[in-house]
Amino acid sequence: MVTMMPKLMSNGGYTAVLGASVLALVPFLVGPFQVELVALALLYGLFAFGLDVAWGRAGIVTIGQAIFFGCGAYGIGLAAKSDIWAGWGVLGALAVSCIVAAAIGGAGLRRASSPSTMAVLTLAMALLAEKIAITWVGVTGGSNGLFVAPPSDANLYYWSALALITLVVLATKMCVFDRRLGNRLTAIRLNEQQAEHLGIGTHSTRVVAFVIGAAIATLAGAMAAPLITTVTPDRVGILLSTQALVWVALGGRGTLVGPFAGALVAVYGQDALAGSVGDYYLLILGVLFVLSVLFMPRGIVGLFEKGEYVAPIKPPDFRKPRLAQDTATTDICLETRDLVVCMGGSAIINKLDLSIRSSEIVCIIGPNGAGKSTMLNAISGQLPSSNGTILLRGSYVTGTSSSTRARVGLSRTFQVPSLFPELTVGDHMALARQEGSACDVQPERYRRLEQMRGDVPVGKLSLGERRMLEISMALARRPDLLLLDEPAAGLARNESELLVEDLKELRQGTGCAIVCVEHDMELVRKLADRVICLHQGRILKEGTMDQVSADPDVRRSYLGQR
Numbered sequence: 001m002v003t004m005m006p007k008l009m010s011n012g013g014y015t016a017v018l019g020a021s022v023l024a025l026v027p028f029l030v031g032p033f034q035v036e037l038v039a040l041a042l043l044y045g046l047f048a049f050g051l052d053v054a055w056g057r058a059g060i061v062t063i064g065q066a067i068f069f070g071c072g073a074y075g076i077g078l079a080a081k082s083d084i085w086a087g088w089g090v091l092g093a094l095a096v097s098c099i100v101a102a103a104i105g106g107a108g109l110r111r112a113s114s115p116s117t118m119a120v121l122t123l124a125m126a127l128l129a130e131k132i133a134i135t136w137v138g139v140t141g142g143s144n145g146l147f148v149a150p151p152s153d154a155n156l157y158y159w160s161a162l163a164l165i166t167l168v169v170l171a172t173k174m175c176v177f178d179r180r181l182g183n184r185l186t187a188i189r190l191n192e193q194q195a196e197h198l199g200i201g202t203h204s205t206r207v208v209a210f211v212i213g214a215a216i217a218t219l220a221g222a223m224a225a226p227l228i229t230t231v232t233p234d235r236v237g238i239l240l241s242t243q244a245l246v247w248v249a250l251g252g253r254g255t256l257v258g259p260f261a262g263a264l265v266a267v268y269g270q271d272a273l274a275g276s277v278g279d280y281y282l283l284i285l286g287v288l289f290v291l292s293v294l295f296m297p298r299g300i301v302g303l304f305e306k307g308e309y310v311a312p313i314k315p316p317d318f319r320k321p322r323l324a325q326d327t328a329t330t331d332i333c334l335e336t337r338d339l340v341v342c343m344g345g346s347a348i349i350n351k352l353d354l355s356i357r358s359s360e361i362v363c364i365i366g367p368n369g370a371g372k373s374t375m376l377n378a379i380s381g382q383l384p385s386s387n388g389t390i391l392l393r394g395s396y397v398t399g400t401s402s403s404t405r406a407r408v409g410l411s412r413t414f415q416v417p418s419l420f421p422e423l424t425v426g427d428h429m430a431l432a433r434q435e436g437s438a439c440d441v442q443p444e445r446y447r448r449l450e451q452m453r454g455d456v457p458v459g460k461l462s463l464g465e466r467r468m469l470e471i472s473m474a475l476a477r478r479p480d481l482l483l484l485d486e487p488a489a490g491l492a493r494n495e496s497e498l499l500v501e502d503l504k505e506l507r508q509g510t511g512c513a514i515v516c517v518e519h520d521m522e523l524v525r526k527l528a529d530r531v532i533c534l535h536q537g538r539i540l541k542e543g544t545m546d547q548v549s550a551d552p553d554v555r556r557s558y559l560g561q562r
């Protein structure tokens with residue numbers, strides 16, 4: 001079995017340790033001023049690394065990351081002002097940062113939000129934080145800021161900073177990137193829709209990543225405060241936030257050393273060019289950002305990258321969440337009552353009553369635009385229903401997310417296979433099993449696909465193989481109900497016939513109920529226990545294929561077109 005996840009950077013941990021060992025020699029090579037400059041650049045790198053957890057790994061566009069860096073710096077400034085142990089300043093700043101990040105993430109990363117929501121929210125928060133820092137003179141010192149004594153021993157401080165950075169980077173790699181959370185972040189970044197349907201709570205996962213990034217930035221800010229010496233409002237502001245974005249883009253998003261490389265280049269560039277280009281340096285930085293996004297999408301590190309790291313996945317125990325139970329639990333697997341789905345002001349699904357038994361294979365047919373895909377989307381939680389109820393295995397799931405429904409036992413596939421670009425077949429299955437079960441039941445053909453094509457990226461698969469892989473992933477959860485949206489579309493006749501055999505083998509082996517939207521009437525005839533013809537969002541006729549196809553209304557509205 002393939003148990004590897006892709007590819008985020010080459011031998012990341014070793015690179016980090018090797019880099020730290022080389023950097024430890026810096027105090028032997030340069031004077032105290034330069035040592036402090038390198039320390040500050042590395043701490044900016046740590047700040048950018050925190051940003052990269054949010055942006056590079058979780059795809060969260062944040063324009064106000066300096067709020068958290070500044071929070072750490074002000075924590076130390078306030079501790080110095082109050083003459084208390086600096087550790088209290090760090091702990092207080094961490095607590096404030098995590099709470100603020102959780103609040104911003106909770107509000108800005110909801111399912112209904114677009115990426116720009118988070119960008120605008122963090123931008124507004126950074127402007128607000130800067131305003132507060134300027135006006136709350138009694139606490140923050142206003143524009144004059146707070147003084148923090150510089151380190152008495154530059155070399156010792158440098159090594160302490162380096163140790164902290166190495167520790168944070170390795171801990172983040174081992175406890176986040178190489179673990180289940182890291183795999184989830186990869187999945188969400190590559191294909192959020194499929195991640196949801198695998199059962200990954202995309203909202204909570206992203207919020208956790210954002211909070212981790214904020215905590216790292218806070219630590220960086222706290223450690224940098226004695227090097228900055230005066231903590232002023234610009235430490236929480238927009239300029240530093242956008243500079244950090246440039247550092248990450250320049251160094252390489254989603255890599256361990258990229259944010260550090262970007263920060264080092266930028267800080268040293270600024271130092272070297274400050275005299276000659278003055279404020280134009282920011283313009284140069286902006287141009288660098290655009291160029292690196294356009295021509296070096298993986299930044300400086302990407303230029304040297306060969307392989308990427310692989311993280312073992314430990315498949316968890318399969319658990320289904322508890323939901324409110326309906327009183328009459330039967331062998332009914334799926335039930336919709338008076339289901340209404342409105343889009344563009346009209347009811348696409350109109351008071352649909354549907355009942356699917358365990359182990360039953362039901363094919364949904366109907367003319368284009370009848371609402372078949374909409375029905376699947378509403379049942380799987382991708383579309384909200386406007387009215388009515390949906391029960392899965394007797395549990396009310398109306399209004400719940402796709403990931404919750406996946407955890408209750410619903411899996412689905414899409415008209416166009418929804419996979420994770422860049423990942424291999426083995427990666428897909430490892431990810432699906434991480435969220436599902438290690439002992440899933442797969443038809444023979446699917447097992448062979450995984451064994452023989454495990455290392456093949458999905459982009460190189462045929463349509464038939466992609467469809468098989470998508471179904472195979474859906475099965476990793478050992479679902480009670482499998483929804484298939486036109487699984488035979490684009491397949492050759494012999495592939496469709498194999499698909500029928502696969503689905504029957506699956507039903508036989510697992511007792512899973514299957515609801516299959518399909519236009520291929522030959523396939524429907526061979527596969528279905530029951531056929532439902534949908535028309536204008538309502539059931540026009542249901543029964544065996546012979547009963548449905550003999551119905552005059554069905555012939556007029558649908559079969560006449562075929």
Ligand SMILES: Nc1ncnc2c1ncn2[C@@H]1O[C@H](COP(=O)(O)OP(=O)(O)OP(=O)(O)O)[C@@H](O)[C@H]1O
Binds near residue numbers: 348366371
């Ligand atoms: N986002 C949307 N906003 C408004 N109307 C929509 C939207 N998506 C789909 N519709 C409409 O809903 C109706 C049902 O679409 P749906 O895709 O569910 O039909 P279908 O039965 O699956 O058709 P097909 O067999 O062609 O896939 C169509 O008339 C379509 O135009």
